[in-house]
Amino acid sequence: MKKINKILVCFFTGSLLFATSSCVKDLLDQQATTELDNKAYWQTEADAVGGAMAMYNNIKNVFHKDYFFDGQGDYVRVRQMSSISSLGTLSNGGAYWTGSTNGHYYPEGYGSSFDNMFRFLFGGVNRANYVIDNVTNMLPRLPAATENLEGIIGEARLMRALVYFRLITMWGDVPYIDKVVVSNNDVTTIARTPIEEIKNHILADLDYAFEKLPASRPPSQKERVTKAAALALRGKVNLYWGSWNKNGWPELVTFVPDAGKAQQAFEDAAADFRKVINDYGLVLYMNGAPGEIDDLGKAAKLPHYYHLFLPTSNANNETIIGFTHGGPGSGVSDKLMRDIGNRETESSEVNVSPNYWLADRYQSTTTGDFLPPMEQLSDRTQDAKYAADAATRPNSALNPQTYLGRDYRMKATILWNGEVVQRLEGLTATALVPYHHGKQGVNNGVRFIDYNGGTNSGYLFRKFVRNYPGQGREEGNMTWPVIRLADVYLMFAEASNEAFGPTSEAVLLVDKVRARGNLPGLKPEKYADRSSFFDAIEQERIVELVLEGHRAFDIRRWRKIEEIWGPPEGLGRFTTNTWGNNVTAYFQNKSERIYEQCYIFKIPQSEIDRNNQIRQNEPYL
Template identity: 25%
Template sequence: MNSFKNIKLYIVVLFCALFAGCNEDYLDIAPTDRVSDASILSDTTLFEAYVINRYLGVRLTDKEGDGSVPGFGRGFEYALWSSLTDESIYNNDDNTWVIQQGLLSPENTGIAGTLWGRSYRSIRECNYALINLPNITMSESGKARLTAELKFIRAFRYHDLIRNYGKVVLRGDNVSMLGDDFTDPSLFERASIEEGLQYVLAELDEAIAGLPTQNNNNWLEGRATKGAAMALKSRLLLYAASPLYNGGATGSAEQWQRAAQAAQDVMDLGIYSLYQQGYSDMFTASESHQEVIFARFYNLNQRHTALEIANGPNGYDAWGGNAPLQNLIDDYEMLDGSSFDWNNPSHAANPYANRDPRMSETILYNGSQYRGRAVETFLPGGRDSQDGPSNWNTSRTGYYMKKFIDESLPIQNPWQVAGTQNWLYFRYAEILLNYAEARNEASGPDASVYEAINSIRQRNGVNMPPLPTGLSKDQMRERIQHERRIELAFEEHRFYDVRRWMIAETTENEPAYGIDIRRAQDGTLTYQRKISLQGRRFLERHYWLPIPRQEILASNNVLEQNPGYN
């Protein structure tokens, strides 16, 4: 494993410019844990390190960024974003159930409460760098690259704000200080969704023009490329054409075609392709590979949450963590491409046989081979059930996560050993799915739509049958939505997909199902679905998150709250 390749990328640099007002004297004591503004602005190396660190965030709440500071998403956390959806529930809550049970409010935002603050903090940090970059002693080509990187990072943060809150405050290049007049309404005026999207897309076009096509050495890996910015543009344009962003109606053919073209532009780069060495292996590979467009790479000095102990079965003395829901398991097709059906006696008698191979690569279920033995979630006596060791960590659903898990890493005493996976923010399969959806909506299910979906279904290690020919536009839409659910499970897409499609009032109001497996004395097994978390609920207002109450109060109540949360 090339463990040292990204050490430079995540040097942690703390200095006063991060914090408005920290240039004021404080007991006249010079802090020893920060680098001064003057040092950063006079040292090219320190300034570049500051820019690089904008790929990271800051820990704003308990358990966030455990083992490392947060990145752009929830990938290396205990409770994943999937546990706010019909993909999984988090065994020990960790402020996720408030969202699953529809109790979200401005005063109680659960694990979603830091998005607004962290995003605007990062935007301010990017603005600080952009304002000062012209005065840094550096080659013009170096300045151009850093400018493009900062615009990409800032665009990513705005994309996170838009997809969670809808209307956002556009700060331009402003750097607000504590002495500014925070009663000025312009500081808190939320732009329309369309204005926000137009701003971010323009920023991305500038970033694309200035970023390299590829990072050509290990020291640069993990920094933005043209492909990364183009992938973000593809995602944003897909969202922009979706019903949630158009008042509940699907976007125009022109909007969908623009989204399709953005995905096609990534495909036309000719440098990305589907990983063919095993579906689950792409998430544990120690090196970058052909499917990775943009990732947070493992860093020897910044190990992340040890996913194996956090999510593993209690029979191994692991903690259960993000427990997959039966809702997801039921959606994996049979090997022949037909739907799984509990009313089919052969399916019900052996529900894990002859299923889409991605299921066994994503989820540990009763009978899965894991670390030298079969997983046992049956009762009585199953080692990974309530009758097993560490039973307080038994999965509430009867399932455990396998995706992202590296069996070569230890469960016991993983500290300073595990936490070495890379987290893929953008991968090529998403781009193919973006293209298929947008092209289908723009002009129907032509050959290119089939080709995009079938290439994912028929990659090595998956080998699912191609989609049936002759599908209508509506039928293809359902197939594409299903394929996104399966292919991108646990990768932070489902939360946003069901909202932008405006189907969350159906999917998120389904009970949170698990499985109860009973073994008779003769060894035969019977399966019965159960409710694993009571009171799951989604209301219309939940299509957007509430802005935390403290942010509204900090604006002297000028900042507009999202509808339904006042």
């Protein structure tokens, strides 16, 4: 029998009660009840709150870098495995993300690269179970605190539901564990639980959470979940359950889709989302107004959508479930600037950047529809990177004028040639400097952002990049959004469209999301039937939620991988850049098995070796 590695338990003041060590090796490396003397702890309501805060801090580690999941889709490129290996602030010698070639994380072949994610998600399950068990044991001793203690149990059950939902979206059937793991004997005989049974456990947890949680909390407790969070997550679980039953999941061989279950799930999801939208006084950030937008090449005035994703908006943002980070010196800060920012924004690394295709998704503020695809004007007949008139030719991707009159979220999300960003040096703001893909760092005495290594598309992200001084690249206090209100609007529209077809209620909510980009409402032909309205919803999910970790999960449940990249054994698809050069070929001559491995993830071999009741997912046999 293998020895169970222990998790180091430390006591801190404030919300950080425990910290896990980096010695975690497998699913069994969980917090045991014997780690703390219950005679010394779990005695007061304050102890229960502290335990819940420790649980949030532990589970945050597997959600707060969800932007890397976008690299499995078509609109975001991910690079720099050295940073990705510490995803979740866990530097234990292994990486969640290793599906890469030449330092480039590909949207293919990644399904076997998530062993650590599997283990740490189960660590989150165990931490939630630890809180549930210990606070439940407190109830008979503290009858006066019953309501508050049951609320804390509701928080823990919601967190357990959130973690198990992530587990089944990636691996399908997994072992279901609802008690604290203290020895090998607790788990080595547990087979993979059918996904529908786990889904039912998740919904039961969320039913309890909805009943016991408060309707609201003060801003100082923004990380702690509420009734709206329980409903939003319950709706999302049902939406995915409906998608799997409608579209099938052939790589999960134990799953049999059922059209009747799909219909009911979509109806249930729509009902929950409607309550979130109507019953809790929630509003989009700045009431969904687009805000002001500056001229080309200026950034003194950026749309509200940009400010939504800054720590300065945390007090009034629209996040329903989110994980809060501390600021400078806290030890639990976000790493957004390191991964998304560039060298001019305080030595950052551009580990994620937009693919070229994203820019053309931003629609016209006049017509509300797509503009002609931008032209890429490289000139291979000359010894030059692009044609001489590329910066002035109409509709050229290198001509700043091409970007006029587009969805305000474009300026808030990406940088293109000539767009400026705040330069930081020694945490001090120096100047707004322009970005020019492929130019030198200093051009005719004027400083430019020059970062060919971080982007191969000609674009950088502005979204999530702070434009003010005082915080280093790993010192942000952003509340990372797991579910926010705009996402709920779009999920409601999708669920109700699947259940009932387009409705005026759903169209209105999609239009509210579009309005923050200063776009007109959808034209009638965009919601004439289920198919056209689905396309409109998908479009909004792409531009509204980019870099928030949703796209890969969407395209898997919608079975869109072949639609995006072409069929197995085919030509695949080249990414390009603003110059017009082909950059990287994805899914070129890839087998059907590679595609299957993009729809479901590999169970860690170490878990199978330890537990002969666990069978590997079919595409990895």
